Amino acid sequence: EVSRGDVQTCTWWRAPVIWEGMFDAALYDQTHAKEGSSVALTVFAVGRYLDAYLETFLTSAECHFMLALPVTYYVFTDAPEKVPQVALGPRRSLKVIRVPKHSRWQDVSMMRMKAISDAIESDIRHRCTHVFCLDVDQEFTGRFGPEALGESVALLHAYYYNLPKWLFTYDHNPGSRAHMDTGDFYYHAAVFGGSWRSVKALTESCYQGITEDKRNGVEARWHDESHLNKYFWLHKPSRVLSPEYCWDRQIGDRKAIRVARLQWAPKHYNTLRQA
Numbered sequence: 001e002v003s004r005g006d007v008q009t010c011t012w013w014r015a016p017v018i019w020e021g022m023f024d025a026a027l028y029d030q031t032h033a034k035e036g037s038s039v040a041l042t043v044f045a046v047g048r049y050l051d052a053y054l055e056t057f058l059t060s061a062e063c064h065f066m067l068a069l070p071v072t073y074y075v076f077t078d079a080p081e082k083v084p085q086v087a088l089g090p091r092r093s094l095k096v097i098r099v100p101k102h103s104r105w106q107d108v109s110m111m112r113m114k115a116i117s118d119a120i121e122s123d124i125r126h127r128c129t130h131v132f133c134l135d136v137d138q139e140f141t142g143r144f145g146p147e148a149l150g151e152s153v154a155l156l157h158a159y160y161y162n163l164p165k166w167l168f169t170y171d172h173n174p175g176s177r178a179h180m181d182t183g184d185f186y187y188h189a190a191v192f193g194g195s196w197r198s199v200k201a202l203t204e205s206c207y208q209g210i211t212e213d214k215r216n217g218v219e220a221r222w223h224d225e226s227h228l229n230k231y232f233w234l235h236k237p238s239r240v241l242s243p244e245y246c247w248d249r250q251i252g253d254r255k256a257i258r259v260a261r262l263q264w265a266p267k268h269y270n271t272l273r274q275a
């Protein structure tokens with residue numbers, strides 16, 4: 001087994017942290033293909049996010065995401081007629097699911113948890129072994145393969161992976177279900193996944209937390225991401241992805257990051273988040 005001496009490759013509960021140079025890509029492709037793994041990739045493109053990001057997201061996923069396995073894209077949108085026609089490879093397909101357009105972007109983001117859990121129950125669990133849930137405002141630029149698959153998968157946030165814990169932006173309000181004083185890592189909600197059972201449990205639990213907070217008139221500091229961090233603190237992920245799996249080029253070059261597999265797209269919040 002090849003290894004990396006310059007980065008943390010294992011958590012204290014013995015989950016691997018996946019970095020370039022640690023794994024045999026071809027072996028992961030073969031093993032998962034033989035085991036019959038198949039992947040649902042959920043992505044939301046509501047309001048202006050559809051025109052701004054969806055086509056690049058899908059086109060780049062066709063070049064880099066789980067090329068060795070059957071993949072079904074689940075595109076959640078308020079405008080199904082505007083979903084771009086993207087040429088898909090064999091054993092790859094796309095389903096569109098209509099969702100309401102909440103007026104606050106925070107609600108669009110948080111309500112993903114409910115929509116994903118519903119789709120797993122009604123459809124995904126009959127077709128796919130694994131689920132990955134991604135933000136749409138990103139572009140694949142390198143291999144994102146079955147080495148990322150596991151029972152329960154979390155991603156190290158690119159801005160926090162090498163910072164001390166006291167800087168992690170957890171929710172510190174005791175009135176929120178997402179409240180936590182300390183944790184293991186700061187995980188990024190732009191990428192999470194696992195077996196369909198695990199992702200169903202995760203999305204249901206986060207949605208419950210969000211609903212309870214709404215009843216109590218509170219909102220967690222970073223919305224669904226705060227609830228996700230709380231969940232992964234209580235239910236340790238079995239696999240952790242390095243920031244290679246969601247890098248922001250604005251951070252600049254870092255020696256540890258040998259490949260950027262998925263990258264943040266430029267953000268234009270002023271126009272994107274207008275009602």
Ligand code: UDP
Pocket residue numbers: 043044045046047048049050105108109134135136137190272273
């Ligand atoms: N989203 C959307 N329409 C919106 C707001 C959010 O489709 O009006 C979806 C989209 O997939 C986006 C994700 O929710 O990538 C999270 O929102 P955003 O990327 O703005 O959050 P950030 O990455 O800034 O935390």
Ligand code: MN
Pocket residue numbers: 135136137190
């Ligand atoms: Mn995003």
